[in-house]
Amino acid sequence: MIIAIDGPAAVGTGTLARGLAARFNLGHLDSGLLYRAVAARVLAGGGGGHDPDQAAGAARAVAMTELAEPALRREDVGRVASMVAVHPAVRQVLLGRQRDFARRPPAGTDGAVLDGRDIGTVVLPDADVKFFLTGSLDVRLVRRVKELRARGEPFIQARVEQDMRERDQRDRSRAAAPLAAATDAHVIDTTEIDAEAVLETACRLVRSSPRISRTKVRRKSGAPSDTAQKVRSQESP
Numbered sequence: 001m002i003i004a005i006d007g008p009a010a011v012g013t014g015t016l017a018r019g020l021a022a023r024f025n026l027g028h029l030d031s032g033l034l035y036r037a038v039a040a041r042v043l044a045g046g047g048g049g050h051d052p053d054q055a056a057g058a059a060r061a062v063a064m065t066e067l068a069e070p071a072l073r074r075e076d077v078g079r080v081a082s083m084v085a086v087h088p089a090v091r092q093v094l095l096g097r098q099r100d101f102a103r104r105p106p107a108g109t110d111g112a113v114l115d116g117r118d119i120g121t122v123v124l125p126d127a128d129v130k131f132f133l134t135g136s137l138d139v140r141l142v143r144r145v146k147e148l149r150a151r152g153e154p155f156i157q158a159r160v161e162q163d164m165r166e167r168d169q170r171d172r173s174r175a176a177a178p179l180a181a182a183t184d185a186h187v188i189d190t191t192e193i194d195a196e197a198v199l200e201t202a203c204r205l206v207r208s209s210p211r212i213s214r215t216k217v218r219r220k221s222g223a224p225s226d227t228a229q230k231v232r233s234q235e236s237p
């Protein structure tokens, strides 16, 4: 099973992806970390993300093992990530990494879930189920601030808000793979519902998806899940 999740900054794509990965025993790739890893390399080399050749060189050098580095989560790295993400050569290199992950998910898993900005539209247009999360800027800002506090990262709220606006604008307006919902994506507005409710809604949609055969919907243990059974019995004539 392959699941694609997209949405703007701090809308909760990562939380949903982790939840679905646990429910359906899937490998998870946060594709934003790839762009962040490129940004971290560019920053380490004294760059600012505007030079396409430097950014493409950094993209080629990125290894999947770098993605666990906590410093990639920093706000300044995220800002430069959205700058390197406009270069088609960078996207081309990272496209291969993302498709490889989906083609060969980690051993022992039953598939992959990827989250990002262009997963359903460009990276995995044939994904079995696609989600596109939306959420008001205010709500997303509150979530991001909570995240930064929890990590103990110093921040200025007005700056975080401005950064988020600029990043969303850059992600939506770039020529190469802009942030957009795939026409066959389930759009979930997260403005008024919490992460748990988003996950439950998404699980229901996965289980009822015509692309997912019933035998594919299993718990980690391999036993069909209770909810899957419920859906099945409700569907039975």
Ligand code: C5P
Binding pocket: 009, 010, 031, 032, 033, 035, 036, 078, 081, 082, 083, 085, 115, 116, 117, 118, 119, 167, 171
């Ligand atoms: O999701 P995250 O905030 O970690 O992503 C950082 C930046 O990487 C985004 O603002 C976006 O510009 C870029 N990105 C992208 N395509 C993806 C994932 C992330 O362009 N699939």
